[in-house]
Amino acid sequence: MGGTFNGENGFDTVNQMYHLHGERDWIEDISQIVFASRWRWTVGSPFNRAIRQGRYTAISSGPHTHDGKGGYFGLAIAKLPNTQYVEITLQKANQLPVWSIQSSSTAQ
Numbered sequence: 383m384g385g386t387f388n389g390e391n392g393f394d395t396v397n398q399m400y401h402l403h404g405e406r407d408w409i410e411d412i413s414q415i416v417f418a419s420r421w422r423w424t425v426g427s428p429f430n431r432a433i434r435q436g437r438y439t440a441i442s443s444g445p446h447t448h449d450g451k452g453g454y455f456g457l458a459i460a461k462l463p464n465t466q467y468v469e470i471t472l473q474k475a476n477q478l479p480v481w482s483i484q485s486s487s488t489a490q
Contacts, residue, residue: 383454383471384410384446389419389429399438400478404446404454444470
């Protein structure tokens, strides 16, 4: 959630990564500039291979900032949808398809 990463470590071994990022999280945006492996034209990087293979999915978590009252775990109330930022984060996390995979495998 809102993490910064270089686009090298772990991307060759991950089966699926869901990256929740806030619309107002400028910290997360920096990693797209600083790390060459995240640049679109670095086509051979582990990050870009994961994108092409469908193993990386970026999902907007809502109006979050990186941290503080309006961050992913913030307790302030967001104007829209008039709920705490942490609740918005939890709602988005609960919508990820990993939960349906887990529940179907435990039912067997």
